[in-house]
Amino acid sequence: MLNRLKNLTRDHFFRNVVVLASGTIISQLLILATLPIITRLYNPAEYGVYSMYTSIISIMLMLVSFSYEQAITLPEEDRVASSLLSLSLRICVAMSLLGGVGVYFLAGPLATWAHEPDIREFFIFFILSLFFGGFYQILNGWSIRKKYFRQLSRTKYTQSFSLVSAQLLFSGLFKGPLGLILGDVAGRLGGLIPQWRIWRKDVKQDALHTTWSDIKESAYRYRRFPMLSLASNMLNSLGIYLPTILLAAFYGPHVAGWFALGQRILGSPMTLITSSVMNVYLSESSQYRLHAPHKLYPLFKRTVRNIFLFGLAIVLVMVFIAPSAFAFLFGPEWGNSGQIVRLLGVMYLSQFVANAVGTTIDVMERQDLHLYREIVRVIIVLGALLLAKYTGQGSMTAVLWFSLASTLGYMLHLWMSWTAVKKYRNLPAEPEPGNEAGAGAGQGQEE
Numbered sequence: 315m316l317n318r319l320k321n322l323t324r325d326h327f328f329r330n331v332v333v334l335a336s337g338t339i340i341s342q343l344l345i346l347a348t349l350p351i352i353t354r355l356y357n358p359a360e361y362g363v364y365s366m367y368t369s370i371i372s373i374m375l376m377l378v379s380f381s382y383e384q385a386i387t388l389p390e391e392d393r394v395a396s397s398l399l400s401l402s403l404r405i406c407v408a409m410s411l412l413g414g415v416g417v418y419f420l421a422g423p424l425a426t427w428a429h430e431p432d433i434r435e436f437f438i439f440f441i442l443s444l445f446f447g448g449f450y451q452i453l454n455g456w457s458i459r460k461k462y463f464r465q466l467s468r469t470k471y472t473q474s475f476s477l478v479s480a481q482l483l484f485s486g487l488f489k490g491p492l493g494l495i496l497g498d499v500a501g502r503l504g505g506l507i508p509q510w511r512i513w514r515k516d517v518k519q520d521a522l523h524t525t526w527s528d529i530k531e532s533a534y535r536y537r538r539f540p541m542l543s544l545a546s547n548m549l550n551s552l553g554i555y556l557p558t559i560l561l562a563a564f565y566g567p568h569v570a571g572w573f574a575l576g577q578r579i580l581g582s583p584m585t586l587i588t589s590s591v592m593n594v595y596l597s598e599s600s601q602y603r604l605h606a607p608h609k610l611y612p613l614f615k616r617t618v619r620n621i622f623l624f625g626l627a628i629v630l631v632m633v634f635i636a637p638s639a640f641a642f643l644f645g646p647e648w649g650n651s652g653q654i655v656r657l658l659g660v661m662y663l664s665q666f667v668a669n670a671v672g673t674t675i676d677v678m679e680r681q682d683l684h685l686y687r688e689i690v691r692v693i694i695v696l697g698a699l700l701l702a703k704y705t706g707q708g709s710m711t712a713v714l715w716f717s718l719a720s721t722l723g724y725m726l727h728l729w730m731s732w733t734a735v736k737k738y739r740n741l742p743a744e745p746e747p748g749n750e751a752g753a754g755a756g757q758g759q760e761e
Contacts, residue, residue, distance in 0.1 A: 330597075330598075331590055331594045334463050334466060334589075334590030334591075334593060334594060335467075335587050335590040335591075337466070337468055337471055337590075338467070338470050338589070338590050339587075340470070340471040341471040341473060341474035342582065344474045344478060345474050345477070345578070346579070349575075350643050350644055353644040353647075353648055354644075355493075356485065356494060357568075357571070358568040358572055358648065359567040359568045360490055360494065360567075361571035362562055362568055362569070362570035362572075362574060363490070363491040363562075363570075364494035364495060365558050365562075365570050365571065365573070366424070366558060366562050366570060367436065367439075367440075367443075367494075367495055367498065368498060368555075369555035369559055370424075370555075371440065371498070372555045373548070373551045373552060373556070374413045374444055375444065375447050375551070376544070376547040376548045376550070376551040377544070378406040378410060378444060378447075378448035378451070378452075379401075379402035379403075379405050379406050379448060380405050380539070380540035381539040381540055381543035381544040381547055382398055382532075382533070383399070383451060383455045384455070384539055384547075384676050385398055386398050386402075386456060386459055387458055387459040387597060387600045388600055388677070390604065392520060393522050394528070394535075395455075395456070396524055397528040397531070398536065399452060399453070400524045400529060401533055402452040402455075403449065403452055404529075406448035406452060409444070410444040410445040410448060411441060413444050414437050414440045415437070417440045421433050421434035421437070436492075439496070439498075442499045442503075443498055443499050443502055446503045446506050447502045449506050449509075449510070450469075450502060450509060453506070453509035453510060454509065454593070456509075456512070456513045456516070457509060457512060458597050460512075460516065461597060462512060463594065466509075466593070467590075469506075469508050469509060472508065473502070476497075476500045477500060477501030477504070478497065479497075480496055480497035481494055484496045484497065542682055542685050543684065543685075545685055545688075546687070546688040547684075549685075549688035549689060549691070550684075550688050552692055553688065553692045553696070553720070553723065557573075557695065557699055557716055558570050558573060558574060560696070560703075561573050561699075561709065561712065561713075565709040565712070569709045572654055573651075573713065575640075575644065575651040576636075576654035576655045576658060577658070579632070579636070579655060580629075580636070580655045580658060580659070581658070581665075584625065584628060584629075584662050584665070584666050585669075588665070588666055588669045588670050589669075591617065592669060592672065595613070595670065595671060595673060596673040596677065598613060599613060599674065603677055603678075607741055608738065608741040610735055611736065611738045611739045614671055614731070614735045617670055617671050618667060618670070621666060621670040621671075622663075624666075625662075625667060626663060628666075629659045629660075629662060632655055632659065633655065633659040636651075636652040636655035636656060637652040637653055637655070638652070650710075657713050659717075660721050664721045664724035664725055664728075665720070667724070668724040668725070668728040668731070669724075669727075671728070671731050672727060672731060678734040678735065683730045683733065683734055684730070687723075687727050687730050690726060691722075691723030691724075691726065694719045695716060695720050695723060698718070698719035699712055699715065699716055701715065702715050
């Protein structure tokens with residue numbers, strides 16, 4: 315066991331995950347430390363409106379660059395990658411403006427669902443959150459490509475510090491959920507600026523100047539991402555975030571608030587840790603596909619095994635302590651969130667594992683599999699909530715049905731990732747330049 319742990323700490327992949335996860339852990343500890351204050355400054359209904367706002371933003375973030383940012387790690391040349399990034403940023407500007415205008419004109423039904431008549435006034439904040447969030451999402455692709463994991467890690471806690479500082483500050487200045495929403499805008503901006511500086515420095519240093527011809531060529535070369543990944547990512551986002559909106563519409567914003575707090579306590583730490591693993595996995599697997607394809611399947615298998623064991627430990631602890639701890643930590647209004655955490659445990663474990671290696675489909679350029687999986691998943695997840703509503707089930711039963719349906723969807727996702735990578739299972743190791751074939755094979759066996 316000690317030898318296994320020692321080998322793990324020497325593993326390049328593991329060290330990169332730790333670097334990224336450290337920023338995630340610090341950011342989550344900061345958020346968790348302030349949540350008992352936040353939940354006493356804002357009630358469940360206000361938190362529910364805020365969760366609807368962030369859910370809409372998260373859904374629309376899947377559209378802001380037409381999924382071109384997912385291709386930034388793939389080209390061999392930095393010049394091509396930088397042209398993809400420039401293309402993505404231009405699309406993001408246009409889509410942020412269109413998204414904000416769309417929210418303005420849909421304010422009527424949103425106000426009815428959220429029981430928040432002033433929601434039309436928030437449309438400018440939708441534009442800013444989309445703009446800042448979209449730029450950050452796109453620029454992350456460059457940092458992942460260049461393996462700037464330490465710098466990327468720092469943006470996690472600058473985001474969290476900006477978020478909670480603004481939410482605490484504005485709670486005394488504005489009534490209702492506006493303070494929470496302004497905090498979201500500040501948090502997204504807090505992580506963006508360092509990423510922008512890193513990319514611009516590389517562009518200047520390596521003379522990665524982009525022309526319209528480069529942008530058009532890159533847009534055509536990686537057209538499968540908007541053609542297939544865009545639809546699948548949008549469906550994925552709907553499956554994750556639309557339930558919050560539906561719970562608010564069906565059972566009231568206070569239920570959405572309980573659900574959102576449960577997700578914050580259990581889901582957000584696991585999701586952000588997964589994103590750290592996923593970013594390193596994406597970087598490593600992209601390089602392996604180009605230069606050492608025999609290492610792809612062992613990387614996939616090792617990542618699934620390790621992330622499952624880690625995730626299982628987190629879920630077991632949270633499921634057992636949450637129901638009794640929530641009312642004490644966050645106030646008596648929030649006790650039902652603890653029950654929701656227990657209901658969501660299995661779902662988050664399956665999400666933890668499936669999403670860690672979910673970029674396998676993108677690296678293999680098998681976006682068709684991703685699309686099929688998302689169509690099935692959205693149907694069963696949203697179908698579960700609609701069935702609960704129209705058969706007269708209570709809110710907790712609806713959450714349970716959602717959890718079980720989502721678990722099935724994530725298991726399907728994991729199976730499809732395995733389907734995309736299994737063809738590399740029995741590849742012989744390729745000899746490195748200057749080495750004998752036998753030496754290369756020995757290295758592959760060691761992997």
